[in-house]
Amino acid sequence: MRFFVLAALAASFVSATAQSGWSRYRVYVDTDEQAQRVADCGLGLFSEQVSLGATDVIVGPNQLPELWALRLDHKFISELPDADAWRDVVRPQIDDYRYFYLDYANMIAQYELWRTANPSLVSRQQIATSWGNRAVWAYRISNQKTSSSQVANIVIIGGIHAREWISPSTCMYFADNLIDRIKNDPAYANLMRRVAVYIVPSLNPDGYVYTWTNDRYWRKNRRNNGNGTRGVDLNRNYATGWGGAGSSGNTSSETYRGPSAMSEPENQGLRNLVQSLPNVAGFIDYHSYSQLIMWPWGYQSALCPDDAVHRFIGGRMRSAIFDYSGMVYEDGPINTTIYPASGTTVDWFYSPMGAISLTVELRDTGQYGFLLPENQILPTQQENWQAFQSFLFDVAVRRTSGVRK
Numbered sequence: 001m002r003f004f005v006l007a008a009l010a011a012s013f014v015s016a017t018a019q020s021g022w023s024r025y026r027v028y029v030d031t032d033e034q035a036q037r038v039a040d041c042g043l044g045l046f047s048e049q050v051s052l053g054a055t056d057v058i059v060g061p062n063q064l065p066e067l068w069a070l071r072l073d074h075k076f077i078s079e080l081p082d083a084d085a086w087r088d089v090v091r092p093q094i095d096d097y098r099y100f101y102l103d104y105a106n107m108i109a110q111y112e113l114w115r116t117a118n119p120s121l122v123s124r125q126q127i128a129t130s131w132g133n134r135a136v137w138a139y140r141i142s143n144q145k146t147s148s149s150q151v152a153n154i155v156i157i158g159g160i161h162a163r164e165w166i167s168p169s170t171c172m173y174f175a176d177n178l179i180d181r182i183k184n185d186p187a188y189a190n191l192m193r194r195v196a197v198y199i200v201p202s203l204n205p206d207g208y209v210y211t212w213t214n215d216r217y218w219r220k221n222r223r224n225n226g227n228g229t230r231g232v233d234l235n236r237n238y239a240t241g242w243g244g245a246g247s248s249g250n251t252s253s254e255t256y257r258g259p260s261a262m263s264e265p266e267n268q269g270l271r272n273l274v275q276s277l278p279n280v281a282g283f284i285d286y287h288s289y290s291q292l293i294m295w296p297w298g299y300q301s302a303l304c305p306d307d308a309v310h311r312f313i314g315g316r317m318r319s320a321i322f323d324y325s326g327m328v329y330e331d332g333p334i335n336t337t338i339y340p341a342s343g344t345t346v347d348w349f350y351s352p353m354g355a356i357s358l359t360v361e362l363r364d365t366g367q368y369g370f371l372l373p374e375n376q377i378l379p380t381q382q383e384n385w386q387a388f389q390s391f392l393f394d395v396a397v398r399r400t401s402g403v404r405k
């Protein structure tokens with residue numbers, strides 16, 4: 001259903017008078033040109049990405065003129081929680097990551113507790129220094145001290161988009177449980193002699209910190225673009241298909257692709273890590289929200305040559321979640337399942353790197369969106385641990401049995 005301009009203006013007026021801070025609006029997008037206009041604007045996206053049909057945007061204080069300047073039909077959906085309210089929940093000690101979101105310092109502190117308690121299983125390396133001079137870490141969890149071509153390497157990244165807090169949170173659950181299983185489950189002790197899991201707790205620490213200190217809805221990194229705007233969308237900056245549909249050349253856009261492919265130090269660090277590994281078998285990039293399990297391509301609508309394998313592995317992950325919690329996660333290639341997206345991690349890890357490559361959108365389906373309540377942290381972690389174990393065994397068996405080179 002479309003709203004006529006008058007109705008939309010009336011709705012805007014009513015909400016403007018009621019608006020105390022942040023609001024969610026639905027914008028109706030009919031054409032690619034209109035989609036690009038939304039992508040290029042400075043409004044935050046409540047939806048993960050601009051798509052034809054309805055796209056929800058975040059309108060902050062004093063941003064209504066930007067919404068009007070789009071000249072697209074739109075309607076007010078709801079007030080959003082005060083974007084400053086999360087400051088109340090910042091706590092001084094390391095809380096239990098299964099029940100609370102952790103800030104960056106406490107997140108890394110927790111990983112360090114795991115590493116120092118398990119020095120034979122966990123090691124770490126700094127893969128990059130962010131624009132804001134923060135270390136970007138990768139933690140390696142394995143029952144095999146050194147990687148070789150006999151060890152299948154699996155790479156997991158959290159937090160490439162800053163505001164998607166459930167992503168790094170879920171990765172912590174994987175780290176904790178992998179360590180526990182290696183020590184207590186002979187099947188895992190054996191498997192993890194042939195597998196190393198690299199977990200990047202947060203690929204975008206500057207952005208993550210910024211969501212705790214300044215803007216809960218921040219998505220990009222914190223590059224100074226030199227024109228008063230900040231940030232590159234790290235998940236539009238990869239070399240495969242860089243510059244194409246579903247990204248923007250406008251520096252103020254939430255999907256700004258950066259000045260050139262792989263321009264960002266955070267991404268260069270991940271690239272250097274991956275290129276140093278002899279055998280990159282699998283990759284998952286965790287996002288929120290929408291409950292999706294997706295694979296290449298993002299940048300083009302054609303099916304990737306290994307679509308059947310991805311569909312098999314992704315389908316088993318979907319079933320693992322449904323069997324465990326009854327939650328529905330849809331699956332399919334990115335481009336045709338949700339939207340075109342170019343310059344993504346998932347396309348680059350598939351080609352040229354040759355990994356089974358997925359991107360997972362965690363809970364929920366839109367009720368809370370990026371602000372997933374803390375009482376849904378553990379259920380999200382648990383159901384995705386089921387899916388991750390399925391992925392781990394499928395990819396390890398596939399790679400070590402020599403099916404895919």
Ligand SMILES: [Zn+2]
Nearest residue numbers: 161164287288
């Ligand atoms: Zn995301």
